[in-house]
Amino acid sequence: MPRRFGGGHLVALSARLYRALLLAYPPRFRRAFGDEMARVFRDSCREAVTRRGPPALVPLWLGTLRDLAISAAGEWRGSPAISQRRAHAILRGRTRRRQMMRRRNFDPFDALRRFWRGVARSPRRRVAPSVALYGPGARLNERDRFTGFTERARLVLSLSQQEAQRLHHTHMGAEHLLLGLIREGDGVAAQALRALGVDLDAARTRVEFIIGRGDHEGTGDIGLTPRAKQVVELAASEAHRRGHHYVGTEHLLLGIADEGQSIGAGVLHEYGVGPDEAGAAVERVLRGRGGPDGAGT
């Protein structure tokens, strides 16, 4: 439908530029709402130009860039946007990072537990509290979560925790799981990732660039973020779907790709790796090996 306004080409150019900037959002979000967002922005540009002329695009762009930065960051973090209350996060099975940070505060029960662990175990063990996630000292529900994990997958969890500690993060997210998978080096996931061109140094740099480094070294247990829990659940269902009776590193990788919204998935996406690519790469490694990861472990 023809419409008369000056600066029509500016509107078209703005719309194209904005569409390119949508790459800042997590892929799943972009797939769901990208077209609508681009349309809304173009409609806004049109209205601004029709009402107040082409210069009106300048403030509109400034406001939109600010909105883009804030909302893209929020979407990557998965922070709540509609409710000001934390309880809301629980309702939807998500937790704010800030809540994780609060764990840093002194907790007498936790201190006592750590003290006990220090007494009961060698100092070497104390340096790697990762054991507590799935070892004998783990809380029951955490232990349940990792039943059926292969030795290699458990090693990955431990390495992931070390990665989180290295960055002084107080939680273990899908991004740390991804780093753990790469670092492990020999598993099906590590091989698949290598074949896909994902290397440890680059991935570490990306993760650190996206979430930054914590202020000081965390103490005590590093828990899984809600998203990482989801990844673990998805890994288990990937294993189940493929008729595997164990959860190996390859399932964890597929879990990260399937979940799709985490920073880990975002890093994968930067390498052009989505669920399909990850699945195909895992298949290739499995075929080449003649058996799944759990076979020997």
Added chain:
Amino acid sequence: MDEVTQRVEALLPLTPAAFQILLALAGGERHGYGILREVAESTGGKLRLGPGTLYRSIKQLLEAGIIEESDERPDPALDDERRRYYRLTALGERVARAEAEHLARLVEKARARRLLPEAGAAPVRGGA
């Protein structure tokens, strides 16, 4: 307290953006740009949502079951491109009402503390 009330309570207070979106949709179903214009008009241009904030809120409102997609169709006032329309669900109406009541209580309190003129009175101007 039944489960629905609990779900509603757990969502309050809403962010200003979310409440404005619900207010816009309380007037009938709208597409994204329609919501944006409605919000800008009703706040006198003070709250201008960007597409990112708008659709992040829409996404989470959809997930929480507060709004739903109604239809995808062209807007006769704009052009013939198809746009997704959204509307309040029954739960959404309850959430919007509960938030409005919550705000009304705050306004009442503000009146009691003389931060606002008495209900029904003309707004105070000058030194009168």
